[in-house]
Amino acid sequence: MKNALIITLVLASSCWLFAQEKKAPTPFSATAHSNVSYGPHKANLLDIWIAEGEGPHPLHVYIHGGGWIGGDKTRKGNPEKAWLAKGISYAAINYRHTPEASLPAPVHDAARAIQFIRSKAKEWKVDKNRICLSGGSAGACTSMWLLCHDDLADPEAKDPVLRESTRVSGAAVAGGQVSIDPMQIEPWLGPMVLQHRMINMAVGEPTIEGALKNYEKHKTLFVEFSSYNHVSKDDPPLFMSYGGDMTLPSKSAGHGIHHPVYGVKMKEKADRLGMECHLLIGKGTVSKSKKYKSANDFIEAILLDKK
Numbered sequence: 001m002k003n004a005l006i007i008t009l010v011l012a013s014s015c016w017l018f019a020q021e022k023k024a025p026t027p028f029s030a031t032a033h034s035n036v037s038y039g040p041h042k043a044n045l046l047d048i049w050i051a052e053g054e055g056p057h058p059l060h061v062y063i064h065g066g067g068w069i070g071g072d073k074t075r076k077g078n079p080e081k082a083w084l085a086k087g088i089s090y091a092a093i094n095y096r097h098t099p100e101a102s103l104p105a106p107v108h109d110a111a112r113a114i115q116f117i118r119s120k121a122k123e124w125k126v127d128k129n130r131i132c133l134s135g136g137s138a139g140a141c142t143s144m145w146l147l148c149h150d151d152l153a154d155p156e157a158k159d160p161v162l163r164e165s166t167r168v169s170g171a172a173v174a175g176g177q178v179s180i181d182p183m184q185i186e187p188w189l190g191p192m193v194l195q196h197r198m199i200n201m202a203v204g205e206p207t208i209e210g211a212l213k214n215y216e217k218h219k220t221l222f223v224e225f226s227s228y229n230h231v232s233k234d235d236p237p238l239f240m241s242y243g244g245d246m247t248l249p250s251k252s253a254g255h256g257i258h259h260p261v262y263g264v265k266m267k268e269k270a271d272r273l274g275m276e277c278h279l280l281i282g283k284g285t286v287s288k289s290k291k292y293k294s295a296n297d298f299i300e301a302i303l304l305d306k307k
Contacts, residue, residue: 032047032050033048039112043094043109044112044113045093045094046094046117047091049080049091050089050125050126051087051088051089051125052084055127056127057088058089059091059127060083061131062091062093062134063095064093064135065139066097066137067257068198070097071139073093074092075092088300091113093109095113095142096109098204102203102221103203103204103221103225107142107146108152110142114131114164114165115152128165129169130169132170132302132303134172134299135171136173137177137257138177138198141227143171144171144173144178145225147171147236148230148232149166149230150230151165167236169302169303170239171238176262176263178228179226179227180198180226181223182194185199185256189256190248192253192255192256193250194208196256196257199211202222227266235270237275238270238277238278239277241263241281242258242263242281242282243260244283244285244286245260245282248261260286263287264281
């Protein structure tokens, strides 16, 4: 009888604990939507995790890198968990790559993704006024372009998605190119930067020799999709981080395309014009922000209004 009573109590306790676990969601629980189509092309897909609670919630949008040549929205380590725990929703997007569709395709796809998310703001409980971007390399390049560019919203568009704003609250980027214009970046970084395929493939040229030979043909695209050319005083805050190797000229294509001088040039212009800009180089050994220790600190401050 005694053993039977103990077993009964253990089972009852286990059932109660199970019920409590089901009743109380973990801090990471969320409504998730995978591979949602945000545009007409097969690459126009996004994932979104919607934070628990009534909302509306601030949103962190990740744009992957890969030189606009490759890459994918999938990330290791489930980074959305940390943001969901803070009440911040998280999204990651795919876009067309330049071997199939050169500029403006990759960047305009990302712009449409932001517009599409805003068009679903009520359903997905998104705060339209608190959207922060992040990304590395080409994802950083795109993020900075969206941050600094004039709003692409078209109030007269037949497509309701295109009536939505492309403006965001901030961007935290890593190893980003503030210019893709070969005539601008070679003097900054030396000839090796032009050996990275991102530059020529951006305008649909198989080789850098072709891109340079036909520079006048492609100049408008090179200039337009360089965020450095769009900086103004009223742009939202920017946080940039880079590795610490300041060697010039750049030593390789990979070193050149992610060189810290990009950040130096961007911050110099931002400071001159009055745009808030933070620069972290070499994890703070070369340059650091007086306000934020990391990109995550910056994103949290922007989205939770802790500035």
